[in-house]
Amino acid sequence: MRITIDACSYVLGEIERPYRDVPDFKNMLGRYGYPDEPTVFGWGAYFKTDDDIFDLGIRSARQTLAQSSVSADDVDFVMFCSTCFPGNEIEYINYNARIYESLELKKAFPIGITLNNCISFMSAIVMAENMIRSGAYNNILIITADKVYDESIRFNNFALLSDSAASCLVTRRDVSGLEIMSARFGVSQDPITSNHGKDEPELYGRILNEVLEGSTTSLSDISKVFCNNIFRPVTQLKETRLGFSRRQLYLDNVARCGHCFSADTLINYVDYARQTSPAEGEKFLFSVDAPNLRANMLVQYKH
Structure with missing residues (x-):
C-alpha cells in the first residue's frame, strides 16, 4: 500500500x-x-x-x-x-x-x-x-x-x-507527494539519567540504520536531509558525523526563520520544493531530535 x-x-x-x-x-x-x-x-x-x-x-x-x-x-x-x-x-x-x-x-x-x-x-x-x-x-x-x-x-x-x-x-489516496518508505523514532538507552539536550551519537546512528535497513537505501541515495533549524555548527556536527555530506544538508532556514519547534523539517522541505522542483523518485530524509529522542523518516517524491 x-x-x-x-x-x-x-x-x-x-x-x-x-x-x-x-x-x-x-x-x-x-x-x-x-x-x-x-x-x-x-x-x-x-x-x-x-x-x-x-x-x-x-x-x-x-x-x-x-x-x-x-x-x-x-x-x-x-x-x-x-x-x-x-x-x-x-x-x-x-x-x-x-x-x-x-x-x-x-x-x-x-x-x-x-x-x-x-x-x-x-x-x-x-x-x-x-x-x-x-x-x-x-x-x-x-x-x-x-x-x-x-x-x-x-x-x-x-x-x-x-x-x-x-x-x-x-x-492512502493516489496523489502526488512524498511517499513514506521507512520511518522510526526511538529513545535514548538511558533516558532517566542521560543528557538533557546533549548530542547522542549512539541513538542517532541506531535510528538512522533502522530506517535505511528498512528501505535498502544508502546514504548516497538521499538527495537532501531536512533537519532541525538549530545553530548551524550543532546541526552540521550531528548529521555529518552520521556520514552525510554538507551538500546533502538543507540549512538555508537556520538564518531565515530559526528553530520552529517540530515544524522545522516540513518547513524546510516546502521551501526546498519551491526552489527546486523535486524529481520523480528523489529521496529525502527527515531528521529530528529532542533531548533523549530521535526520529528519522525516509520518503521519495512521486508525481
Missing part, C-alpha cells in the same frame, strides 16, 4: 524581528559564552505572533485542505501537536470545537500530541502512516503549532525560536 504525505504547508508568526531584538540578547551571549558571530551560528531573523497556537495551526491547515484533493468531509482523524497546550479542561473542549468549525471537519476524531517536544510532528506522521496501513483510517490531517510564551527563552543555548505552524495530510 502506498501512503503519501500530501499538501504540506506552513505559516510563520506575522511579526519578523532581527536576532539582536531578542530581549537581553547581549547578556545571553555572555551567559552562554558565544561571540556575536551570526554567520557562524546562523543567526538571522525570528518570527513571533500575537495570536495563539490554534490561530496559527488553523491558518496552516486551511492551506493544506485547499491544496489537497482530500476534502474536509473525508478527513477521518486529526492530530494537533504542540510542546505546550495552554488553558484548562473547559478551554480544551473549546479548542476541539474551534478546530472543527474553522476547518469544517465532519467526522475527524481529534487527539493532541505533546511530551515529545520537537519530535511531535514527525511522530504523528509515523503514527498516522501505521493507522492508515492498518486499514482503520484513510485520511489523517496533522497540524503542529507552537509559540514562545516567555520572551526570556526566545534565544537559548542551541537555537533561536520562532512562532510557527505546519500541516499536512497523510493519505
Whole structure:
C-alpha cells in the first residue's frame, strides 16, 4: 500500500524581528559564552505572533485542505501537536470545537500530541502512516503549532525560536507527494539519567540504520536531509558525523526563520520544493531530535 504525505504547508508568526531584538540578547551571549558571530551560528531573523497556537495551526491547515484533493468531509482523524497546550479542561473542549468549525471537519476524531517536544510532528506522521496501513483510517490531517510564551527563552543555548505552524495530510489516496518508505523514532538507552539536550551519537546512528535497513537505501541515495533549524555548527556536527555530506544538508532556514519547534523539517522541505522542483523518485530524509529522542523518516517524491 502506498501512503503519501500530501499538501504540506506552513505559516510563520506575522511579526519578523532581527536576532539582536531578542530581549537581553547581549547578556545571553555572555551567559552562554558565544561571540556575536551570526554567520557562524546562523543567526538571522525570528518570527513571533500575537495570536495563539490554534490561530496559527488553523491558518496552516486551511492551506493544506485547499491544496489537497482530500476534502474536509473525508478527513477521518486529526492530530494537533504542540510542546505546550495552554488553558484548562473547559478551554480544551473549546479548542476541539474551534478546530472543527474553522476547518469544517465532519467526522475527524481529534487527539493532541505533546511530551515529545520537537519530535511531535514527525511522530504523528509515523503514527498516522501505521493507522492508515492498518486499514482503520484513510485520511489523517496533522497540524503542529507552537509559540514562545516567555520572551526570556526566545534565544537559548542551541537555537533561536520562532512562532510557527505546519500541516499536512497523510493519505492512502493516489496523489502526488512524498511517499513514506521507512520511518522510526526511538529513545535514548538511558533516558532517566542521560543528557538533557546533549548530542547522542549512539541513538542517532541506531535510528538512522533502522530506517535505511528498512528501505535498502544508502546514504548516497538521499538527495537532501531536512533537519532541525538549530545553530548551524550543532546541526552540521550531528548529521555529518552520521556520514552525510554538507551538500546533502538543507540549512538555508537556520538564518531565515530559526528553530520552529517540530515544524522545522516540513518547513524546510516546502521551501526546498519551491526552489527546486523535486524529481520523480528523489529521496529525502527527515531528521529530528529532542533531548533523549530521535526520529528519522525516509520518503521519495512521486508525481
